[in-house]
Amino acid sequence: MKIGNLELGNTPLFLAPMEDVTYKSFRWMCKKFGADVMYTEFVSSEALVRDIQKTREKMHLFEFDRPVAIQIYGHNIESMVRAAQVAEESQPDFIDINFGCPMKKIIRHGAGAAMLKDLPKMQQMAAEIVKAVSVPVTAKTRLGWTAADMPILEAAERLQDAGIQALAIHGRTREQLYAGEADWTLIGEVKNNPKIRIPIIGNGDINSGEKAKRFLDETGVDGLMIGRGAIGRPWLFREVKHYLSTGEEFPQPTVAEAVDVLKEQMFMNLEWKDNERSGILMMRRHFAKYFPGLPNFRELKIALLRAETNLEVDEILVKIVAQYGDQQLDFNQSSLK
Template identity: 50%
Template sequence: MVKIGTIELPDFPLLLAPMEDVSDPPFRRLCKLHGADLMYSEFISSEGLIRDAMKSRQKLDIFDYERPVGIQIFGGDEEAMALSAKIVEAVNPDIVDINFGCPVKKVVCKGAGAAVLKDVDLMVRLTKAVVDSTHLPVTVKTRLGWDENSINIYEVAERLQDVGIKALSVHGRTRAQMYKGEADWTEIARVKNNPRMHIPIFGNGDIDSPEKALEYKDKYGLDGIMIGRAAIGYPWIFNEIKHYMATGKHLPAPTLEDRVEAARNHLTWAVDWKGERVGVFETRRHYTNYFKGIPNFKEYRQKLVSTDGLQDLNLILDDVLQKFGEGQAV
């Protein structure tokens, strides 16, 4: 069993990474259904929360069926981070997570996300401000360092643990790498093997198959794995990894029926959450992923991303089943 504060997770848990414009409640619900053990919200700007920005507030929506769930915040100001942690606490998540890893320019330019890797003292102060302002367990997601000449995750991990974080997730790339090249898990393992460390350490980056998950589990000895991009359009990856680790065998690939069901659920839950117009619009970006690899699907993809009504979209999904055949593995 792995513990984050008082939260109990199974041995070697699989975490869903927080992803902007992806990790919303409908997507998290699908991943939970298919085996994710712990999930995080999309990251939320501390300044946006304090300004009561509607988009930021909506990202605070969590539901009991997805627990345990963490809400992730980012920012570069101690007072704003402390205040936003109190706002987050009011909606009663299981965890408050801090993003010190986002590499995108609009976040880094504000001195937040991965930018904080350039100033470890600031990172420590921001983290302490959050820890001191909430009774919830605080976790951190970060990267190895700013660039290959400043990989500082070993020091970062010790210092963040010292100010009270309860778990650390590390993406095995620097900010300079963005999402290019191969993730380096040796530095994450170094953190885990540091005798001073006693909190769970989770690895993130490049896990896209059951084989790789098992290989990295055995090779690096971390407490669990965080999966991001590989789960987009493929929530089945969590149960596939668990089954392979337990049995050495693969679960059957999702059938076309499974894919249609996932797309339909995602659409229905998005509409339930945000209303028909916004729910339909926000689900469009996912159809390409759910039906990836199906030959001659272009016409249906075009219909799915250009149709406005829930009822009409469900009819198109019915047509997909008839046209491409129920029960077919794809």
């Protein structure tokens, strides 16, 4: 698979852009376990145009990231064009346009998945961004707005005509948010549309190697994108690659092994952030996902989520290892869709 002149190999695995998730330490862990392509957290075009420092910091890239994209979102074409030019200054390998975020704070202004209700504007925005930057431009979107309004086939053709060089599709509508099961049928229809020449990347519900292989076989997509399934489980990329190459499941880590991974991610956070408390608070979403299915774990989980210092976290992790260290984790849960 190629994006522009960027050669990514066969069936590359992409880490989906996620707000407050795909920052430096999490990207590092996912790369370590086999993710091929990174994305930053998505950034607001309006904030970039206004030169908001916190937003600019999200675009800070590292050599381990590469190949890496910066994803931008917004509803105003002029601001999006300028934001793409600002993003290009950070030297990403490509720029991605967010046409898929379903959250209210994004769509209420007409950005993200709301662009699916105005395909001509979506196409115009993509075309103007393509013309304004020298790096490849890609896009990420959903099947549609509701089950009765799923224009992904037309949207894909329009975006290709606009000049985007790859399209990632999440197999849900905006109305679904993240509920129910992802529908890969339409993703397959886009991929197998004879008019489509650009790479298609499938996204949604990849939480095991077996599922990844099944979705790949059913659709023939060029790449696979993993999002929420990797939170608290960055080794999911290793599992998927192992299954795709061998047809066998990679053993889940023990609790003690998972604690070592968590500590590495947390240590990088603490090195990266200005103060200890900020580094710990950013980890809470990950803490909540690291230890599924452990019996009588509620009190330790609550303590982990309330911890505000490295010392507190370390003390809790020592207790977790002492109580559960040799137990193998079980991620076969519907909540990981």
